[in-house]
Amino acid sequence: MSLTKKEMIAFCDRNLGGYSKAKKIAGSTLSLEYADGATGIVFHTTQIILKKANGNIQLFNGGFYTKTTKDRINEYTSLKVRQVKGSWYVNGKLFYEGIEFNSKGGLVTEDKTTDGAAQKALLKKIKAFSNLVGLVDGAQKGIPLPNGGDCWYCSLRDNKGVGLGELSGNVDHLLNHIAEGYVNGSLIANALREKGYRDEAIGLHLSGTFGLDSLRKSVYDYMKKRLVTGQESNWKAYLETIAEIEAEQVA
Numbered sequence: 001m002s003l004t005k006k007e008m009i010a011f012c013d014r015n016l017g018g019y020s021k022a023k024k025i026a027g028s029t030l031s032l033e034y035a036d037g038a039t040g041i042v043f044h045t046t047q048i049i050l051k052k053a054n055g056n057i058q059l060f061n062g063g064f065y066t067k068t069t070k071d072r073i074n075e076y077t078s079l080k081v082r083q084v085k086g087s088w089y090v091n092g093k094l095f096y097e098g099i100e101f102n103s104k105g106g107l108v109t110e111d112k113t114t115d116g117a118a119q120k121a122l123l124k125k126i127k128a129f130s131n132l133v134g135l136v137d138g139a140q141k142g143i144p145l146p147n148g149g150d151c152w153y154c155s156l157r158d159n160k161g162v163g164l165g166e167l168s169g170n171v172d173h174l175l176n177h178i179a180e181g182y183v184n185g186s187l188i189a190n191a192l193r194e195k196g197y198r199d200e201a202i203g204l205h206l207s208g209t210f211g212l213d214s215l216r217k218s219v220y221d222y223m224k225k226r227l228v229t230g231q232e233s234n235w236k237a238y239l240e241t242i243a244e245i246e247a248e249q250v251a
Ligand SMILES: [Zn+2]
Pocket: 151, 152, 153, 154, 155, 173, 174, 177, 187
């Protein structure tokens, strides 16, 4: 979908104050001049580039990791955006909304680039957590069934079956569960649902018919999808949160 200049200017007037001039420079792309000497590039309804008066360059994509957005940044700045497995790297640094570089291309805001170490450490935590399925205090025990006393974010669902955790975008409870080794029945049931099992089959699963390995794998994949995949910029923070909760428990 392409926007007309008029539509784009209406958007800019509503959302971006203080510019003095707007010019269409490419399809669905405007350049803006601000009174303080800054310039902006707006693509569709996101100001993707803000070149500040001091020469710094700030980037946004509004959540749209599209090829054209990437191409526009590469074309209209001296910065280089690369896409690797769905993530963007700008001059080698992990992109996030509002990331800012100086005129020489040096990062001036927080560096959220993580090496593989954080990812590995987090996956290891998730693996240890999923291996707790079927164990209580290290001893082989039955699988916990979903019940009303489970974590609300795990157990409450709306009438379409979407969980409160998903609806609210809350992953803190998952970090808590990892730190506390709390594999509740609702979480296991959610993991199985995500594998496509229906409630009847989940009942059989939890009664032990399907074996521990597939249960553990389901929980592992469920946690990985929420905490690892596409969460590069949060890996370090997640690990820190888990470590903090673990430390509190020992204390
Ligand atoms: Zn929970």
